[in-house]
Amino acid sequence: xxxxxxxxxxxxxxxxxxxxxxxxxxxxxxxxxxxxxxxxxxxxxxxxxxxxxxxxxxxxxxxxxxxxxxxxxxxxxxxxxxxxxxxxxxxxxxxxxxxxxxxxxxxxxxxxxxxxxxxxxxxxxxxxxxxxxxxxxxxxxxxxxxxxxxxxxxxxxxxxxxxxxxxxxxxxxxxxxxxxxxxxxxxxxxxxxxxxxxxxxxxxxxxxxxxxxxxxxxxxxxxxxxxxxxxxxxxx
Amino acid sequence: xxxxxxxxxxxxxxxxxxxxxxxxxxxxxxxxxxxxxxxxxxxxxxxxxxxxxxxxxxxxxxxxxxxxxxxxxxxxxxxxxxxxxxxxxxxxxxxxxxxxxxxxxxxxxxxxxxxxxxxxxxxxxxxxxxxxxxxxxxxxxxxxxxxxxxxxxxxxxxxxxxxxxxxxxxxxxxxxxxxxxxxxxxxxxxxxxxxxxxxxxxxxxxxxxxxxxxxxxxxxxxxxxxxxxxxxxxxx
DNA sequence: TTTTTTTGTCATGAAACTGTAACAAATTCC
DNA sequence: GGAATTTGTTACAGTTTCATGACAAAAAAA
Numbered sequence: 001x002x003x004x005x006x007x008x009x010x011x012x013x014x015x016x017x018x019x020x021x022x023x024x025x026x027x028x029x030x031x032x033x034x035x036x037x038x039x040x041x042x043x044x045x046x047x048x049x050x051x052x053x054x055x056x057x058x059x060x061x062x063x064x065x066x067x068x069x070x071x072x073x074x075x076x077x078x079x080x081x082x083x084x085x086x087x088x089x090x091x092x093x094x095x096x097x098x099x100x101x102x103x104x105x106x107x108x109x110x111x112x113x114x115x116x117x118x119x120x121x122x123x124x125x126x127x128x129x130x131x132x133x134x135x136x137x138x139x140x141x142x143x144x145x146x147x148x149x150x151x152x153x154x155x156x157x158x159x160x161x162x163x164x165x166x167x168x169x170x171x172x173x174x175x176x177x178x179x180x181x182x183x184x185x186x187x188x189x190x191x192x193x194x195x196x197x198x199x200x201x202x203x204x205x206x207x208x209x210x211x212x213x214x215x216x217x218x219x220x221x222x223x224x225x226x227x228x229x230x231x232x233x234x235x236x
Numbered sequence: 237x238x239x240x241x242x243x244x245x246x247x248x249x250x251x252x253x254x255x256x257x258x259x260x261x262x263x264x265x266x267x268x269x270x271x272x273x274x275x276x277x278x279x280x281x282x283x284x285x286x287x288x289x290x291x292x293x294x295x296x297x298x299x300x301x302x303x304x305x306x307x308x309x310x311x312x313x314x315x316x317x318x319x320x321x322x323x324x325x326x327x328x329x330x331x332x333x334x335x336x337x338x339x340x341x342x343x344x345x346x347x348x349x350x351x352x353x354x355x356x357x358x359x360x361x362x363x364x365x366x367x368x369x370x371x372x373x374x375x376x377x378x379x380x381x382x383x384x385x386x387x388x389x390x391x392x393x394x395x396x397x398x399x400x401x402x403x404x405x406x407x408x409x410x411x412x413x414x415x416x417x418x419x420x421x422x423x424x425x426x427x428x429x430x431x432x433x434x435x436x437x438x439x440x441x442x443x444x445x446x447x448x449x450x451x452x453x454x455x456x457x458x459x460x461x462x463x464x465x466x467x468x469x470x471x472x
Numbered sequence: 473t474t475t476t477t478t479t480g481t482c483a484t485g486a487a488a489c490t491g492t493a494a495c496a497a498a499t500t501c502c
Numbered sequence: 503g504g505a506a507t508t509t510g511t512t513a514c515a516g517t518t519t520c521a522t523g524a525c526a527a528a529a530a531a532a
Binding site for chain 1 (some may be wrong): 518519520521522523
């Protein structure tokens with residue numbers, strides 16, 4: 001059971017601790033940074049599921065960090081919430097326009113921040129919120145770890161299930177082996193990248209044999225990774 | 237060209253008109269409702285891309301409408317923004333917990349609402365934000381590394397894809413072999429300039445064979461390099 | 473315990489990609 | 503026209519990347 005990783009960056013230790021306390025209580029895995037540069041480094045090193053950035057920080061502002069993250073494809077899709085004492089019109093819209101998903105003005109209640117975090121995660125990590133996810137003829141039930149293809153039940157091991165879930169959260173998007181390792185195994189785990197290939201093979205096999213279907217729903221993107229594809233876009 | 241449909245429900249005509257005005261200006265297709273029941277009916281009838289609900293409305297509150305929409309699978313994934321004059325803690329979190337994607341307290345500026353709408357659409361409609369580059373009949377999707385010519389899918393290797401992406405970034409502009417080498421291979425790499433010729437050949441071939449089209453979309457500029465051209469400038 | 477399932481790695485062959493050389497074709501210049 | 507230059511095209515070898523089956527260790531189930 002992998003916890004959801006949230007990165008918080010704020011230069012006020014009290015504020016940081018307050019948020020950390022509340023998020024930890026909700027069973028999130030909290031990583032903290034005390035300035036913009038640290039936030040940026042950590043973001044690229046671990047792949048958090050969500051990032052909370054204070055606007056005003058030493059070395060690099062939250063806005064700049066957000067811009068940087070949005071400019072790179074590996075971090076483009078990570079949800080970002082910006083915190084700020086600046087409640088002015090222009091500031092709020094600026095925050096959202098540069099790619100943040102939400103903008104919360106200080107002071108805010110932990111409850112509200114939490115509610116907004118959950119609202120965003122509901123969208124970006126559908127497996128956490130919905131009973132099931134559906135893509136083409138494939139349906140998976142995160143809570144019970146059941147996979148069905150065309151109504152037929154498919155048998156997958158835990159790791160296989162997690163990988164497929166990850167791919168299903170963003171169909172068409174290419175996941176690199178590193179991304180898959182980070183999300184499924186956890187960051188910093190020592191596992192060969194090629195192991196992913198083998199699991200992909202196992203998933204493909206399970207989907208084919210059990211459902212007697214020869215269509216390949218997982219696309220290999222040479223040099224990049226794997227992605228779920230609709231049959232109409234399928235390569236092979 | 238499909239416009240994005242947004243449904244607004246508010247019982248104050250002035251407010252409604254103000255929002256409608258601003259959204260129409262942004263080229264959204266705006267549908268309005270003046271009470272909760274109407275909002276619910278319209279939602280199920282026309283499947284908007286986003287719904288904005290005032291909390292306090294006759295017949296059925298925005299909260300109840302939101303609950304109803306979330307309980308049905310057809311409307312479960314439509315993003316919802318709740319507007320409210322009630323800025324209290326509990327209200328805000330209730331709105332979000334019930335399944336809304338954002339909660340905006342009145343009074344708000346049209347600019348901010350717009351920014352929040354866009355932030356949400358960015359997530360829920362990746363196809364709109366996750367854009368593609370288009371030139372003539374050629375379309376390339378950077379995030380998924382997919383190339384289409386005339387709607388048909390083209391298979392390109394990584395280097396070929398990068399070169400074509402580069403050319404697409406600035407149609408008509410001539411790229412020298414040195415420029416292409418620097419951008420695609422990286423600066424200071426030791427590769428023959430003539431190699432570019434071969435890749436151009438491969439790209440041309442892929443575009444021709446796979447789409448059964450003989451038009452040459454890549455122009456050779458003798459002594460300078462290559463460039464994408466519109467058909468009217470094409471030679472041969 | 474034994475049995476089964478899951479997990480991670482390896483070896484091997486297949487497939488795709490890369491870069492270059494060699495020659496053909498075309499363009500330019502004289 | 504003829505020589506020089508530039509580009510087009512093809513083939514080929516080297517390299518990288520991926521698919522696949524096999525296998526042993528670890529974990530879970532019986």
